[in-house]
Amino acid sequence: MTGVIPILRMGDVLLTTVHVELRDAVAEAFQSDVLLALEKRRARGLIIDISGLDMVDTYVARILAETGRMAMLMGTKTVLVGMRPEIAATLVRMGYEMRGVHTALDLDEGLELLQKLPAG
Amino acid sequence: MTYRRYMATLKIDDAELRSRRAFCELTDEDLALLRSLRPFAEKHTSEFVDKFYELLLSHEHTRKFFPDAGTIARVKKTQREYFLGLFDGRCDMNYVEDRLRVGTTHERIGLAPTWYLGAYRKYLDLLHTGLFAELPVKEASAAFSALERIVFFDVTLAIDTYIAANRETIGRHQAALRELSTPVIRVHDRILLLPLVGAIDSVRAQQIMDTVLLRIAEEKAKCIIIDIAGVPVVDTKVADSLVKTTAAVRLLGAQTILTGISAQVARTIVQLGVDISTMHTLARLQEGIELALDLVGKKIEEKRSASARGDAG
Numbered sequence: 001m002t003g004v005i006p007i008l009r010m011g012d013v014l015l016t017t018v019h020v021e022l023r024d025a026v027a028e029a030f031q032s033d034v035l036l037a038l039e040k041r042r043a044r045g046l047i048i049d050i051s052g053l054d055m056v057d058t059y060v061a062r063i064l065a066e067t068g069r070m071a072m073l074m075g076t077k078t079v080l081v082g083m084r085p086e087i088a089a090t091l092v093r094m095g096y097e098m099r100g101v102h103t104a105l106d107l108d109e110g111l112e113l114l115q116k117l118p119a120g
Numbered sequence: 121m122t123y124r125r126y127m128a129t130l131k132i133d134d135a136e137l138r139s140r141r142a143f144c145e146l147t148d149e150d151l152a153l154l155r156s157l158r159p160f161a162e163k164h165t166s167e168f169v170d171k172f173y174e175l176l177l178s179h180e181h182t183r184k185f186f187p188d189a190g191t192i193a194r195v196k197k198t199q200r201e202y203f204l205g206l207f208d209g210r211c212d213m214n215y216v217e218d219r220l221r222v223g224t225t226h227e228r229i230g231l232a233p234t235w236y237l238g239a240y241r242k243y244l245d246l247l248h249t250g251l252f253a254e255l256p257v258k259e260a261s262a263a264f265s266a267l268e269r270i271v272f273f274d275v276t277l278a279i280d281t282y283i284a285a286n287r288e289t290i291g292r293h294q295a296a297l298r299e300l301s302t303p304v305i306r307v308h309d310r311i312l313l314l315p316l317v318g319a320i321d322s323v324r325a326q327q328i329m330d331t332v333l334l335r336i337a338e339e340k341a342k343c344i345i346i347d348i349a350g351v352p353v354v355d356t357k358v359a360d361s362l363v364k365t366t367a368a369v370r371l372l373g374a375q376t377i378l379t380g381i382s383a384q385v386a387r388t389i390v391q392l393g394v395d396i397s398t399m400h401t402l403a404r405l406q407e408g409i410e411l412a413l414d415l416v417g418k419k420i421e422e423k424r425s426a427s428a429r430g431d432a433g
Contacts, residue, residue, distance in 0.1 A: 081373060085333030088371040092329075097367040104373035105340055113373075 003029030007037050012044040013114060014076070015107075019052040027063045034067055038074045045114035046071050049107055051082025061096050068101035077102060077117055081110040126220045127213075129284045130277075137216060144273040146211060150266035155209025157263055160254065162204065168246045169199045175242050182235050203243070206270055219274050223281025227289065233279055240275060244268070298324070302331040310342040311412045313405075317350030325361035332365055336374050342416045344369060345408040349380030359394040366399045375400065375415060379408035 004026060008015045014037055022030060034046065048064060050056065056064075068078035079102040091098070102117070104110040130136075173196060176182040186192050205218070226236055247267055251260040301324055307313045312335055320328070332344055346362065348354065366376040377400040381389075389396060402408050413419055 080371075083371050083373070085330070085337045085368075085372065088333055088368040089329055091371060092364050092368040098371060103371050105337075105342075106373075109373055 003033045005030045005033070007033055009037070009041075009043070012042075013111065014038070014043045014046045015049070016047070017049040017052065021053075021055070022060045022063050027060070031063060031067050031070070035070055035074070038071060038076055042074075043076050045117075046076050046078045047107065047110045047114070048078065048080050049082050049110075050080060050087075051084070051106070053087070054084070056083070056087045056091065058091075058094055058096055061091055061098060065098045065101055068098075072100065077114060079104050079110040079113055082106055124217060124220075126224060126281050126284055127217060129288075130220075130280055132213075132216055134213070137211075137213065140273065140276065141211060144269050144276070146266075146269040146273050150269055151209040151211055153263060153266045154207050154270060158204075158207045158209075160250070161207040164246075164250055165200050165203055168243065168250075169196055169203060171246060172199065172239065172242050176235075176239060179235075182231075182239070185229060185231060206267065206274075211270070211273070216277060219277045220281045222274075223278040223283075224285045226278070227282050227285035233282060236278065236282075237275070240271065244271065298327050302328050304331055304335040304344075306339055306341075307345070307409065308413065308416075308418075310340060310416050311409075312336065312339060312341045312344040313347065313409075314344060315347045315350060319353060320351060320358045320361065322357065322361075325358070325365075328361070329365045329368055333368055333372060336369060336372050341374055343375040343377060343412050345377045345379055345405070345412055347380040347405050347408065348378065348385070349382070349405070351380075354385045354388055356392050356394060359389055359392065359396065363394065363396055363398065366396075370398070377402065377408045377411055379403070379405045 004020060005016055005018055014034065016030075016034065018030070020026060037043070038046070046068075048067070050064070053060075064080060068080070071078050080098065081104045083103065102113060104113045132140075173186075173192065177186060177192075186195065202222075205215070208215070222236075225231075226233075244267075248264055251263050251267075254260075255263065301318065302314065302316075305313045305315075312332075314328070314332060316328070332346075335341070336344060346365070348362075351358065362378060366378075369376045378396070379402045381401055381403055400408075400411060402411065410420060
């Protein structure tokens with residue numbers, strides 16, 4: 001692990017909390033950390049908690065959505081949790097709907113959703 | 121002193137004051153000249169103010185602002201002070217602040233600029249007559265020019281403040297209307313309902329999205345039912361805003377159910393080619409509530425006794 005964003009493993013679920021702005025090096029390290037963790041040991045789901053982020057621009061949104069799609073290729077479902085209302089409004093107005101990533105209100109909901117989604 | 125904050129709204133600082141003065145060509149010499157006319161002003165104040173109110177009271181639009189003798193006596197006193205203020209020979213921030221009160225007061229009592237400007241003309245008339253009757257033509261003419269400058273300086277401030285205050289009033293009304301236009305109701309645990317009534321323009325569409333998202337986060341809602349039975353026209357813009365709201369709701373981790381879709385609306389949406397496949401859509405609110413309950417893992421059941429009776433019969 002090289003990045004500043006810690007990635008925790010809870011059973012077959014990877015859990016990360018993004019609490020710093022995902023900029024260039026940080027974003028890249030985050031993405032590769034997640035993928036390397038998945039490569040090392042398969043996980044059923046990946047939960048990215050962004051409730052600590054005040055601002056998400058298209059760059060960050062793209063990094064998050066891409067990470068989700070990459071994880072999907074490795075057989076892991078991604079759930080984005082804790083997005084703030086104003087961020088959701090801004091992203092949608094900019095035409096960014098983050099298709100292909102699951103979403104949930106908070107961490108608990110995210111874990112619950114992972115249980116419900118069909119494995120694969 | 122509510123009118124004070126209009127100093128900030130109108131961005132009046134020393135530089136702005138200088139620029140406004142320069143534009144009205146109100147010089148220090150003018151102010152000195154006005155100060156020298158103070159005895160003339162003091163002699164005529166009462167007479168001018170009385171004549172000024174004669175005009176106001178003789179006209180039905182302006183008369184209604186002065187319902188009784190007490191009010192008239194009070195405003196006449198204020199007016200005398202105002203009138204003499206023109207001859208103080210000062211034009212600083214305090215003077216400007218004092219002038220802002222005129223505009224805000226007019227806005228508050230609903231006195232339109234029509235009457236304010238029309239009435240001001242009366243003062244200029246009276247001053248013109250008075251000055252030319254008492255002073256040699258050259259001096260009278262110079263004095264009147266100086267007066268014109270400070271009067272227009274005053275009037276622009278009053279009108280600017282009137283407009284700013286008016287804008288604020290409109291803003292307040294719009295905010296109140298907006299709040300009334302998006303009543304998000306909690307119908308059950310984690311289920312919200314937004315009944316939409318009336319036309320949806322782009323401002324309202326934005327308001328709808330913001331309110332819906334905020335309430336979902338606050339209530340930790342699992343789904344929101346938007347009932348559009350009361351929306352008269354659903355065009356591409358409205359449909360598009362609903363699609364956007366649905367997408368944003370999904371980003372929060374909740375779902376949107378759109379109900380109240382009439383035959384006409386269904387036809388329009390399909391004919392317009394709007395893709396609303398991302399939404400759950402239903403014809404009636406009742407079905408929407410049933411679906412919402414299903415999404416949170418609940419359902420409405422008939423009472424056992426009732427079904428037992430049904431079985432027996």
